[in-house]
Amino acid sequence: MTVSKTDEQTQGPRHDGRAVNQCRETRVQLGFQRFPEGSVLYDCGRTRVMLAASVDEKVPRWLEEEGKGWLTAEYAMHPRSNPDRKSRDGRKGRVDGRSTEIQRLIGRSLRACLDLKELGPRSMFVDCDVLDADGGTRTASVTAGSIAVALAVHKLHQKGLVKPTALKTLVAAVSVGMVDGRPVLDLDYPEDSTADVDLNVVATATGELVEVQGTAEGTPTPKDQLHAMLDLALEGIASLVEMQRKVLREAGVDVL
Numbered sequence: 001m002t003v004s005k006t007d008e009q010t011q012g013p014r015h016d017g018r019a020v021n022q023c024r025e026t027r028v029q030l031g032f033q034r035f036p037e038g039s040v041l042y043d044c045g046r047t048r049v050m051l052a053a054s055v056d057e058k059v060p061r062w063l064e065e066e067g068k069g070w071l072t073a074e075y076a077m078h079p080r081s082n083p084d085r086k087s088r089d090g091r092k093g094r095v096d097g098r099s100t101e102i103q104r105l106i107g108r109s110l111r112a113c114l115d116l117k118e119l120g121p122r123s124m125f126v127d128c129d130v131l132d133a134d135g136g137t138r139t140a141s142v143t144a145g146s147i148a149v150a151l152a153v154h155k156l157h158q159k160g161l162v163k164p165t166a167l168k169t170l171v172a173a174v175s176v177g178m179v180d181g182r183p184v185l186d187l188d189y190p191e192d193s194t195a196d197v198d199l200n201v202v203a204t205a206t207g208e209l210v211e212v213q214g215t216a217e218g219t220p221t222p223k224d225q226l227h228a229m230l231d232l233a234l235e236g237i238a239s240l241v242e243m244q245r246k247v248l249r250e251a252g253v254d255v256l
Contacts (some may be wrong), residue, residue: 038151042144069119
């Protein structure tokens with residue numbers, strides 16, 4: 001998957017042969033689980049995530065009088081998603097800080113997909129499990145999670161419970177960073193671990209920003225460099241949204 005190019009952006013390939021403005025190859029399998037309203041197995045390069053969107057006909061107590069729904073997410077790494085085995089989250093009585101931060105990002109991002117009033121007094125739970133990690137697990141979870149949410153809304157519509165407009169938009173996410181002095185799109189682990197600046201960008205199908213997370217490692221970032229990275233990320237997100245639409249339409253799900 002490649003986005004538009006400029007001379008400056010295409011000076012030399014990256015360590016894996018990609019152009020600096022090229023996302024990793026994506027592969028999507030829908031409906032691989034029987035029970036969730038929406039399920040997705042999603043590969044982004046060598047990162048693989050499993051997503052399930054499940055619907056419960058009730059809302060948290062603090063929303064019971066509001067007449068609208070809710071979406072929340074949980075995120076976990078499989079013990080062998082990395083070269084060295086890691087104990088499961090919660091085995092020591094609590095979820096680690098990284099997982100908590102990531103699942104909150106995923107929840108905030110995917111709530112942007114929904115008209116919570118039209119969803120009605122029901123909850124959607126999105127479970128994100130990382131099976132293989134090679135950078136970009138949170139952004140892959142958001143992009144795949146949006147597909148799972150669309151599938152779940154479609155299932156609810158087929159049952160006559162919601163209108164199709166309960167799905168307001170698709171969202172997608174991608175990482176972008178400064179590596180070897182140039183902005184590059186969709187960082188894998190070798191790039192992510194050595195980047196001078198690393199951003200995770202979430203946006204809607206129309207290019208509206210939902211969230212930007214970023215850090216400059218050691219050297220502050222000039223504003224024009226930040227803008228260049230955001231522009232590159234939004235181009236990448238546009239291509240990911242086109243992938244989402246194609247996959248959903250092939251499954252008989254109409255999306256804007």
